[in-house]
Amino acid sequence: MPLFGRRKTTEPEAPAPEAVPLPGAPVAGANGMRSVDDHRDYLLSMVAELPPFRQQLLDVIDLSICEDVVAGLNLPGFDNSAMDGYAVLAADVERASAGEPVVLPVVGEIAAGQAAPHPLAPGTAMKIMTGAPVPEGADAIVPYENTDRGDVDVTIVAASEYGQHIRRVGEDVAAGSVIYRAGDQLGPRDISLLAAMGIDAVMVRPRPRVVVISTGSELAEPGYLRESEHQIYDSNSFLLAAACRAAGAQVYRVGRVGDDPDAVKEVITDQLIRADLILTTGGVSQGDYDVIKQVMPELGRTDFAAVAMQPGKPQGFGLIGEDEVPIIMMPGNPVSAFVSFEVFVRPVLRKMMGSTPYVRTELHCRAAHAMPSIVGKRQFARGHVSVGEDGHRQVSLVGGHGSHLLGDLARANALVVLPEDTDLVGVGDEVSVWMLADHH
Amino acid sequence: MPLFGRRKTTEPEAPAPEAVPLPGAPVAGANGMRSVDDHRDYLLSMVAELPPFRQQLLDVIDLSICEDVVAGLNLPGFDNSAMDGYAVLAADVERASAGEPVVLPVVGEIAAGQAAPHPLAPGTAMKIMTGAPVPEGADAIVPYENTDRGDVDVTIVAASEYGQHIRRVGEDVAAGSVIYRAGDQLGPRDISLLAAMGIDAVMVRPRPRVVVISTGSELAEPGYLRESEHQIYDSNSFLLAAACRAAGAQVYRVGRVGDDPDAVKEVITDQLIRADLILTTGGVSQGDYDVIKQVMPELGRTDFAAVAMQPGKPQGFGLIGEDEVPIIMMPGNPVSAFVSFEVFVRPVLRKMMGSTPYVRTELHCRAAHAMPSIVGKRQFARGHVSVGEDGHRQVSLVGGHGSHLLGDLARANALVVLPEDTDLVGVGDEVSVWMLADHH
Numbered sequence: 001m002p003l004f005g006r007r008k009t010t011e012p013e014a015p016a017p018e019a020v021p022l023p024g025a026p027v028a029g030a031n032g033m034r035s036v037d038d039h040r041d042y043l044l045s046m047v048a049e050l051p052p053f054r055q056q057l058l059d060v061i062d063l064s065i066c067e068d069v070v071a072g073l074n075l076p077g078f079d080n081s082a083m084d085g086y087a088v089l090a091a092d093v094e095r096a097s098a099g100e101p102v103v104l105p106v107v108g109e110i111a112a113g114q115a116a117p118h119p120l121a122p123g124t125a126m127k128i129m130t131g132a133p134v135p136e137g138a139d140a141i142v143p144y145e146n147t148d149r150g151d152v153d154v155t156i157v158a159a160s161e162y163g164q165h166i167r168r169v170g171e172d173v174a175a176g177s178v179i180y181r182a183g184d185q186l187g188p189r190d191i192s193l194l195a196a197m198g199i200d201a202v203m204v205r206p207r208p209r210v211v212v213i214s215t216g217s218e219l220a221e222p223g224y225l226r227e228s229e230h231q232i233y234d235s236n237s238f239l240l241a242a243a244c245r246a247a248g249a250q251v252y253r254v255g256r257v258g259d260d261p262d263a264v265k266e267v268i269t270d271q272l273i274r275a276d277l278i279l280t281t282g283g284v285s286q287g288d289y290d291v292i293k294q295v296m297p298e299l300g301r302t303d304f305a306a307v308a309m310q311p312g313k314p315q316g317f318g319l320i321g322e323d324e325v326p327i328i329m330m331p332g333n334p335v336s337a338f339v340s341f342e343v344f345v346r347p348v349l350r351k352m353m354g355s356t357p358y359v360r361t362e363l364h365c366r367a368a369h370a371m372p373s374i375v376g377k378r379q380f381a382r383g384h385v386s387v388g389e390d391g392h393r394q395v396s397l398v399g400g401h402g403s404h405l406l407g408d409l410a411r412a413n414a415l416v417v418l419p420e421d422t423d424l425v426g427v428g429d430e431v432s433v434w435m436l437a438d439h440h
Numbered sequence: 441m442p443l444f445g446r447r448k449t450t451e452p453e454a455p456a457p458e459a460v461p462l463p464g465a466p467v468a469g470a471n472g473m474r475s476v477d478d479h480r481d482y483l484l485s486m487v488a489e490l491p492p493f494r495q496q497l498l499d500v501i502d503l504s505i506c507e508d509v510v511a512g513l514n515l516p517g518f519d520n521s522a523m524d525g526y527a528v529l530a531a532d533v534e535r536a537s538a539g540e541p542v543v544l545p546v547v548g549e550i551a552a553g554q555a556a557p558h559p560l561a562p563g564t565a566m567k568i569m570t571g572a573p574v575p576e577g578a579d580a581i582v583p584y585e586n587t588d589r590g591d592v593d594v595t596i597v598a599a600s601e602y603g604q605h606i607r608r609v610g611e612d613v614a615a616g617s618v619i620y621r622a623g624d625q626l627g628p629r630d631i632s633l634l635a636a637m638g639i640d641a642v643m644v645r646p647r648p649r650v651v652v653i654s655t656g657s658e659l660a661e662p663g664y665l666r667e668s669e670h671q672i673y674d675s676n677s678f679l680l681a682a683a684c685r686a687a688g689a690q691v692y693r694v695g696r697v698g699d700d701p702d703a704v705k706e707v708i709t710d711q712l713i714r715a716d717l718i719l720t721t722g723g724v725s726q727g728d729y730d731v732i733k734q735v736m737p738e739l740g741r742t743d744f745a746a747v748a749m750q751p752g753k754p755q756g757f758g759l760i761g762e763d764e765v766p767i768i769m770m771p772g773n774p775v776s777a778f779v780s781f782e783v784f785v786r787p788v789l790r791k792m793m794g795s796t797p798y799v800r801t802e803l804h805c806r807a808a809h810a811m812p813s814i815v816g817k818r819q820f821a822r823g824h825v826s827v828g829e830d831g832h833r834q835v836s837l838v839g840g841h842g843s844h845l846l847g848d849l850a851r852a853n854a855l856v857v858l859p860e861d862t863d864l865v866g867v868g869d870e871v872s873v874w875m876l877a878d879h880h
Binding site: 196 | 660
């Protein structure tokens with residue numbers, strides 16, 4: 001409720017509920033702030049990997065397997081023909097040429113999936129299809145194009161050497177070899193290799209179920225008219241929902257709730273049943289309406305901290321409800337929320353899924369221009385990485401520093417990570433970045 | 441049916457059905473083969489972009505928008521505070537310091553989403569929350585940390601300059617500017633920016649519905665025992681289903697069908713109703729059991745061609761059924777199927793979705809070793825790209841040339857594209873690659 005006049009500072013207030021702090025929270029540094037790494041390590045220590053179960057191959061694309069897989073079969077499983085043609089003894093055709101063709105009787109035929117009817121006797125040929133097992137006694141394949149494709153006798157006009165066009169058992173994958181290690185991420189070709197091994201399901205942790213809520217009475221729902229021109233459209237819940245989905249999570253976007261403490265508590269409590277993780281934005285700062293910071297201690301054990309980063313300094317974490325569901329409470333400025341997602345939420349999701357590394361890999365770039373930074377805080381600036389004519393990556397900053405600059409954020413393709421001990425990165429200096437997308 | 445003895449070549453055969461060829465197929469070159477580019481351009485000319493419709497923001501992650509989007513709002517929508525604090529006139533606080541604080545009466549309060557109760561008179565302050573509109577007359581914000589947070593009067597211990605901590609209307613995005621162009625791919629930050637504009641749905645082409653079928657009586661279903669040791673597990677339908685899904689399509693994996701012509705026709709006909717595209721593997725070569733090549737001309741207009749590439753030479757395309765559903769018929773070797781997917785199917789899917797570029801971008805690498813190639817064919821070899829100490833990418837070949845080497849395929853992270861006019865790429869020469877995945 002806005003207060004349109006003066007009010008006394010001595011007005012009595014309801015007593016704050018007894019907050020139950022979380023154990024083991026890292027201590028702040030001399031500057032009163034917790035380091036980024038300490039806070040991330042703390043969050044990672046407070047969430048567990050989700051229990052794995054066996055999932056069908058086509059449900060695990062881009063997820064990480066959490067078992068080692070030993071090849072149960074050779075690939076190929078048996079010596080087989082690489083061509084449609086005739087199985088022969090190489091010695092029988094070694095002098096074959098267009099001028100002096102070799103004619104052999106055709107004593108049988110092998111289709112893929114079938115066994116040879118009998119071993120191949122010297123001086124004979126057996127028709128064979130691609131992938132069909134090479135008959136005992138044969139040691140080379142003459143492809144159709146070097147024959148007259150005869151069914152009774154075959155006329156062969158070119159030699160095939162010993163072993164030619166024969167795929168040998170186990171030459172691709174040997175039975176007993178380890179083909180996947182726990183933690184490996186499974187792309188389409190991996191799924192295909194597992195299928196070729198006869199495996200139809202693998203142990204994989206489920207996609208975390210993430211509930212996304214944005215707080216703030218100023219928020220309006222996209223697609224609807226705003227109640228006043230001073231409302232803003234909720235973008236954070238879309239940002240986080242889409243980012244979580246891109247990171248592999250299953251997302252429930254609850255969207256915006258107002259600043260009413262009871263409504264916020266009710267919405268969050270209602271969601272606990274289907275959440276492996278809850279994300280909120282807004283209400284964690286020093287403002288008078290910072291409802292999340294006010295009410296969440298009533299729902300569980302919480303930890304609010306100032307983290308030595310820019311943007312994204314005010315951070316909250318908790319374990320709430322009977323099941324102690326983890327909740328990450330982020331600031332409400334869109335860029336702060338996005339940076340908080342990248343720095344804290346994405347690693348937590350990856351731990352839940354068992355995907356390593358938890359933190360994005362830093363790439364090194366040359367700074368295209370000088371970049372001032374703040375000593376004592378890790379800065380995450382929006383950047384655009386390009387590859388110069390000399391093949392080296394370079395990065396420029398996109399737009400301003402303001403944590404409200406969503407348009408600039410969308411235009412960036414990287415976050416530039418400026419370390420705590422830096423006040424200035426000079427032109428051409430090496431700087432670390434996280435690449436955010438390939439498509440910008 | 442296998443034939444275990446001799447048979448006469450003169451045995452009468454059922455007459456082949458009258459094949460209706462597709463119009464406009466490119467002519468083959470002097471080597472009797474069609475070029476890769478000609479065949480791809482032909483396929484792209486035969487499929488249409490799917491009709492777009494308006495889809496909810498969270499359903500379009502990674503899809504391409506097919507309309508230009510003009511910003512309907514300024515971002516920010518109004519001058520607003522970047523901090524929790526007090527709106528003031530900069531001139532009133534310009535001499536404020538810890539030693540000589542300035543005390544101003546607090547004449548109101550503005551929460552985010554609300555309008556100021558009245559303009560700010562000189563010599564007064566108004567409490568203001570982050571994101572709340574700056575009242576008329578104010579030109580600076582003093583953040584809480586430079587005050588005593590008073591409600592009746594506020595004691596200010598540091599100056600704020602003109603405009604400080606004020607976010608200006610339109611400084612991020614100006615109303616009327618084009619924020620997206622048709623063809624742009626939408627990532628999480630783009631979805632967030634659209635939401636901030638009040639947009640809840642955008643015109644996007646649907647995900648193509650792709651039916652995946654693998655043919656071959658030698659195929660067994662993963663997870664089941666094989667009927668004989670000469671069967672192989674179906675991996676192609678998993679490979680293509682997963683690859684299509686990774687490319688953004690909606691996939692129905694029908695899986696394996698045998699070599700029986702009537703069964704193949706029935707399965708494919710049954711699927712037409714739900715397919716924007718059908719993919720098959722196997723049965724397009726010169727073998728005696730190449731059922732796809734045999735029966736598909738009965739279902740519609742088809743085009744079978746030898747394409748000047750390795751692997752993947754035998755390629756089929758058709759428009760089948762009443763609705764002329766496109767079908768791409770690929771060879772059955774796993775590597776051939778994968779290369780065919782990358783060279784032909786992925787571009788076709790991207791055209792259907794309106795995602796540009798249709799073809800993967802070629803990156804340039806140094807060859808880590810000599811790579812022999814075949815003049816007259818474009819070779820697609822499996823490669824592993826790494827970044828050397830000098831920051832340059834280099835690529836080595838993974839495993840052998842055989843198109844059955846699925847294990848090698850899974851271990852690769854790139855396809856090396858060796859052009860038609862090359863017989864040898866020397867060590868250190870520049871060579872083109874398609875990057876396949878980030879995670880290997």
